[in-house]
Amino acid sequence: MSGPRFRFAPSPTGFFHVGGARTALFNWALARRLGGRFVLRIEDTDEARNRPEWTEGIISALEWLGISTADPTFEGPYLQSDNAAAHLEAARALAESGRAYWCAMTPEEIAERAAADGVTGYGGWSRDLGLDEGPGRVLRFRVPEGETTVIDSVRGEVVFDNSVIEDFVLVRGNGTPVFNLANVVDDHLMGITHVVRAEEHLSNTPKQQMLWEALGHTPPAWGHVPVLVNEQRKKLSKRRDKVALEQYREEGYLAEAMVNYLMTLGWSAGDDVEIRPWSEIESLFRLEEVNLSPAFFDVRKLGAFNGEYIRMMTAEEFAAECGRWVPESWDRDRLSVIVPHLQPRLVTFSDLEGTVDFLFGPVVVDEASWEKAMSAEFASPLLAATRSAYAGLPDWSAEVLKETLETVMEPFELKLGKAQAPVRVAVTGRTVGPPLFESLEALGRAESLDRIDAALARLSG
């Protein structure tokens, strides 16, 4: 058990937060490069957050990101609730040594007293009552006078005046340990040397550091990274924002793209390179280089990264991946004709089905597209001429189809861009889409001609 020990301690909430993903990745990069360990601990102290399947969800999300449970760097998962006895034992020790005391005030009583005294929060009113443990009573930490200095590798030294920290609860009225206590006891038990987490925990840190010291241990090295925010610059929340990693996965974002993008939020290697493989990120990442201000999670840029990663795939990889994003019933041969032309056009794989669906089902004509392409004078005659030329073609290939249309359009004095529009709308129903002649090739002669006939009929009718 030598080497630095990092930990990732998410609380199970039913989905995996992208901000959590970034924190996990930061810890993973550090643990891997430094030859240490990445310890996964599920913080399920709050009984409302205790579902076995949620733990499985966390693990599969981590696996997707490349944080493999099979990697020797990985350790866990541990369940915080399994350590309840140790938490309570620590609480008892603190109570016996006088570092903590029992308090019988309910939240309502505290609010009343605070209002009456004109203060906010708990004023330490039970401090010297010498109460014993009892039903409904909470154990509170006796915050000492003085100040607490947190040495943070991201932010430097942060000093807190202890007088602004109230005597916080260690054990609830129902006898269960609270996060701050459990967190510290677990980190110590697991030999954690580095706590790297989001900035929202910075205010908790002096409390936890006091606990480490009260328990007679040396606190770990701290590192608080900035949070991820939405366009309103508020911390990403599951209520307002799309934060579930699983959702991005389902929409067809590549794990590599997500990982790479997440690592550019709040950190840069210092050069002009943004797209780089994890192996490089891992050797380059330094906590000391992490920025201090919140970063906006920009889905558009995520999309740009995803497109880059899609284009980096080999043709075989891309074709295989496409196969997974399309209905089982779709003809694979037909799909394979068009797929090579989709690689530079896709942002996410969930876009795939909608861009080639016209090849596997009836044409759905977009009326705006029809209007745009068919209102031209030449539309009908050109379509008719194309239809008869196509009908007699000996070879139904994209190349021949293109050359044929170029011949047909000559008397109309049009450019290909104009001339292809009516054909495109007749066959695909839309003005934009995959390359037309390859689409025709994939569709096949019979179906293509039928669609042109249908368009001609509508045009004359």
Place this chain on the structure above:
RNA sequence: GGCCCGUUCGUCUAGAGGCCUAGGACACCACCCUCUCAAGGUGGCGGCACGGGUUCGAAUCCCGUACGGGCUGCCA
């Protein structure tokens, strides 16, 4: 309200006193390429929050102001 943290193009960032006429990426605009749309190429738009210092010299150091964020729970 109190405590803490922060502030470089719209966004993510480079920048650790002279290399900055502030660089890159996404987005946006234009042009090129082109069978539509993309992709690719070229170019463009656009920023050191503000005010004081310190210094020969400040985006970089100090102070103040403004603004933003986090925490302030018997959640984590």
